[in-house]
Amino acid sequence: MAPLVLRPLIFLIYAALAYAVFFLVPSGPDIAWLALWFALGLGFAGQLVFDWHRRLDFWAVVGRTCLAMLAITILFLLFAIETLVCVVMILPIAMFIAVIGIALTRLLLKRFERQSHLCAALLALPLLVPVFDWPAPAFEEVVSVSTVITIAAPASEVRAQAENVSDIAESERPWTFTHNLLRAPRPLSAQTEGGVRYARWTRAVRFEEHLLPGPDLAWRFAFPDPDALKALDPRISPLGPEVVMLEGRYNFEPLGPSQTRVTLTTSYQLSTPINAYLKPWGRLFLNDMHNAVLHVIKARAEARS
Structure with a gap:
């Protein structure tokens, strides 16, 4: 596992990649549905990057992941990538969905404890959703x-x-x-x-x-x-x-x-x-x-x- 000091950087790189796919791939479901997958993927990444072997308390992982997400949104604001309105609206629900992603990843890591590397495939899901034109539910x-x-x-x-x-x-x-x-x-x-x-x-x-x-x-x-x-x-x-x-x-x-x-x-x-x-x-x-x-x-x- 990467040294502790490098883990936020790894998380940032993954978030930047997922964000790029989020906006640059023209096909895929609507933006709100895709945003939920993006947030879920940040939950997967948070658990795998900060606590691959499940040695930390659940809420400790949640805290580190949410702090990393907050740092990323601050960078987005500083570089005018996102607007303050969008960040304030989306960040709370994105953190909530990320918590669900963390819980799901911990369950899978426990289930496949001897083959935990298989859980790394979770990181690919948010990147693949916009590639395949999966229908999004309409409400x-x-x-x-x-x-x-x-x-x-x-x-x-x-x-x-x-x-x-x-x-x-x-x-x-x-x-x-x-x-x-x-x-x-x-x-x-x-x-x-x-x-x-x-x-x-x-x-x-x-x-x-x-x-x-x-x-x-x-x-x-x-x-x-x-x-x-x-x-x-x-x-x-x-x-x-x-x-x-x-x-x-x-x-x-x-x-x-x-x-x-x-x-x-x-x-x-x-x-x-x-x-x-x-x-x-x-x-x-x-x-x-x-x-x-x-x-x-x-x-x-x-x-x-």
Whole structure:
């Protein structure tokens, strides 16, 4: 077995190789399914690299593997290989799946104690998955996230402010977790013209909202220029296939001559093996985006009333 000081390096080399296959091989299952295999492979590698002969406690191996994974993600961030948003979302579940990989490897090492070298074949599995176009399970569902706010202004004024949002100054922005800490792009302006609402976000993100008939201010998302989405993480692109942005809607409910309850709803389609894990993240990101816009609309509408 390699000296203790070299084992993290061996783990890093394996992780880099698996990561390269993860992104460079065009065929294979969807990105979320492949990511689970990648994380499972890190669990295999953690057990085999740090404790081939099962001399360490299970949780000691888990600790060393998770520390190694954390070090790798820090390197990815320093070299701008990954975004902070992606790392914060994926690292917790990746560590959880790696723990399952460690437990599975320990069971196999115990079972084949006299031929433990056979367990090294486990390291090849995450590298082979994208080569063979194995079908991934599909779990499609439509998710809607709504944020409600009461504004002390007439519904007509609130709607006018929502239809056309001029450039948002830094002083107008509320603090949000995803924008201030994770540095996700945030809304900048929205202008309605000819049945299309042209949305601009920070970091040069641009897209369109094609208005739908009806009493509400509702739209279908459109992304005619994929280059205008480069600031978004490619693994959570609104173009799919894992996440597809569908529709947005403002509902303006008058509560009196000078008070309006506003509900902003965004609907999207989620298609991954880990929908249950990702939905709370989607709720967090969308609520922060909603609040960022509604805060500005409220302040501007109330100032004009």
